[in-house]
Amino acid sequence: MTNEKKLEPMSDLHFKGMMWLYKLAYPIWNPRRHIKKIPLKEGMVVVDYGCGPGRYTIPAAKIVGPQGKVFAVDIHPLAIKVVKEKAARESLTNIEAILLDSYHTGIQGLSVDLILLIDTFHAISDHQALFREMHRLLKQDGMVFMDAEHIKMPRVREIVEATGIFTIVECLGKDMLIAPKVKQ
Numbered sequence: 001m002t003n004e005k006k007l008e009p010m011s012d013l014h015f016k017g018m019m020w021l022y023k024l025a026y027p028i029w030n031p032r033r034h035i036k037k038i039p040l041k042e043g044m045v046v047v048d049y050g051c052g053p054g055r056y057t058i059p060a061a062k063i064v065g066p067q068g069k070v071f072a073v074d075i076h077p078l079a080i081k082v083v084k085e086k087a088a089r090e091s092l093t094n095i096e097a098i099l100l101d102s103y104h105t106g107i108q109g110l111s112v113d114l115i116l117l118i119d120t121f122h123a124i125s126d127h128q129a130l131f132r133e134m135h136r137l138l139k140q141d142g143m144v145f146m147d148a149e150h151i152k153m154p155r156v157r158e159i160v161e162a163t164g165i166f167t168i169v170e171c172l173g174k175d176m177l178i179a180p181k182v183k184q
C-alpha cells in the first residue's frame with residue numbers, strides 16, 4: 001500500500017492543442033527523421049513512456065515488428081484512445097496502450113529492451129519515482145532514449161546522475177542514451 005497522490009493529466013483542451021501543434025510542426029520536427037537516431041531493432045520490447053498521440057509509438061511498433069511489442073503508457077485518457085485508434089487503423093497488433101495514474105506501469109520487471117522518453121521529461125514531477133520504475137522495467141542491457149525538450153541538457157544530466165541508478169552512455173544534441181547501473 002502506498003499513499004502516492006494520483007497523477008493529474010493536462011486538460012483535454014491542452015492535449016488537443018498539443019496534437020494540433022505536433023501536426024503544424026511536422027515538417028520541421030518530423031518523428032520519422034528523429035526515429036532513425038533511436039536504437040530500435042526488430043523483436044525488441046519497448047515502452048513509449050508518455051506516448052501522447054503516438055507519434056513515436058506507431059513507427060516504433062513497425063520497426064520492432066510482430067516479434068516485438070510496444071507498450072504505450074500515458075496518464076492522459078485521450079492519449080490511450082488516440083493510440084488505440086491509430087494502431088487499429090494501421091492493423092498493428094503489437095501495441096498495448098496503458099493508462100497510468102502513478103509511476104507504476106504494471107509491466108513485468110526486467111522485460112524491456114528500450115524505453116522512449118521523448119518530449120516528456122519536463123512534465124515529470126517526481127524524477128526519482130520515474131527512474132526507479134524505468135530501472136525496474138529494463139533488462140540489464142536495456143536503455144532509455146530520452147531528450148532534453150523544454151529543459152536544458154546540463155540540468156537533465158544533473159538529474160540523471162543524481163538518481164545514482166543510471167549512467168549516461170551517450171549525448172547527441174538534445175538526445176541522450178542512458179543505461180541502468182548493475183542491478184543487485
Ligand SMILES: C[S@@+](CC[C@H](N)C(=O)[O-])C[C@H]1O[C@@H](n2cnc3c(N)ncnc32)[C@H](O)[C@@H]1O
Pocket residue numbers: 007009010018049050051052053054055056073074075076079100102103117118119120123124125
Ligand atoms: C508533450 S507530450 C509528448 C508525447 C510523445 N512522447 C511525443 O513526443 O509525441 C508529453 C506526454 O507525457 C504525458 N505524461 C506526463 N506526465 C506523465 C507521467 N508521469 N507518466 C506518463 N505520462 C506522462 C502527457 O500526458 C503527454 O501525453
